Amino acid sequence: MEELIEYILQFGNLNKQQIDLITSKVKKIELGKGEYFSEAGKIPRQVGFVMEGVVRGCYYNNKGEEITRCFIFENNLVVDYVNFEANTASAEYLQASTDCKLIVFSKQDWEELSHTIVGWDNIKNKMVQKCLYQKSRKSPVISQDATTRYLDFLKNYPTLTNRVALSHIASYLGVTQQSLSRIRKNIK
Known part of the structure; x- marks a missing residue:
């Protein structure tokens, strides 16, 4: 309260x-x-x-x-x-x-x-x-490339990546779950 x-x-x-x-x-x-x-x-x-x-x-x-x-x-x-x-x-x-x-x-x-x-x-x-x-x-700018949108997501929501379903993050970013997996692998 x-x-x-x-x-x-x-x-x-x-x-x-x-x-x-x-x-x-x-x-x-x-x-x-x-x-x-x-x-x-x-x-x-x-x-x-x-x-x-x-x-x-x-x-x-x-x-x-x-x-x-x-x-x-x-x-x-x-x-x-x-x-x-x-x-x-x-x-x-x-x-x-x-x-x-x-x-x-x-x-x-x-x-x-x-x-x-x-x-x-x-x-x-x-x-x-x-x-x-x-x-x-907080809605991502679709004119940005997917990697930039994901990096912005990490900046805006630093604690959410491990808390919410990847399918929801992918949907939010306007990419497929497979694309999101590739992006995540490439930036680590």
């Missing part, structure tokens, strides 16, 4: 009473590897904070291929915020790449904080901006 509070306090100041209110609104959940935090075709109903583990954002392209768009790991928010706010069905999945422990706010509780805590909207907006930035910024 301390990690969540530290995260929130990066974006604004709260007093003890406000912090106590926030912590009273959350519940802890666990997701097993492969389980979904939110699914395509369904309306996202919760905002999560990753305490332990890695969640990946993914979707299926028009050829039916699974594409990994981003990885979200410890001490970060996980939410399909655009669809969460708009109350519309998501086009992507948020799936546990590893076993995960999350702190979760229901939509009702998340919105209730806005009505109760002065300044919460400002803090919330900054947290959401960081979340959206992380999801968009």
Whole structure:
């Protein structure tokens, strides 16, 4: 819980009473590897904070291929915020790449904080901006060659290589698993 509070306090100041209110609104959940935090075709109903583990954002392209768009790991928010706010069905999945422990706010509780805590909207907006930035910024530049994309991946996600499936990393980089194996062998 301390990690969540530290995260929130990066974006604004709260007093003890406000912090106590926030912590009273959350519940802890666990997701097993492969389980979904939110699914395509369904309306996202919760905002999560990753305490332990890695969640990946993914979707299926028009050829039916699974594409990994981003990885979200410890001490970060996980939410399909655009669809969460708009109350519309998501086009992507948020799936546990590893076993995960999350702190979760229901939509009702998340919105209730806005009505109760002065300044919460400002803090919330900054947290959401960081979340959206992380999801968009980390996508590899397809115009780069595959080796450069992999090296950038190692720089952006230094701890993930041994934690998530190679198939997810290959999908994220836009290469086959065989190509990724060759690249990894050549740079060692």
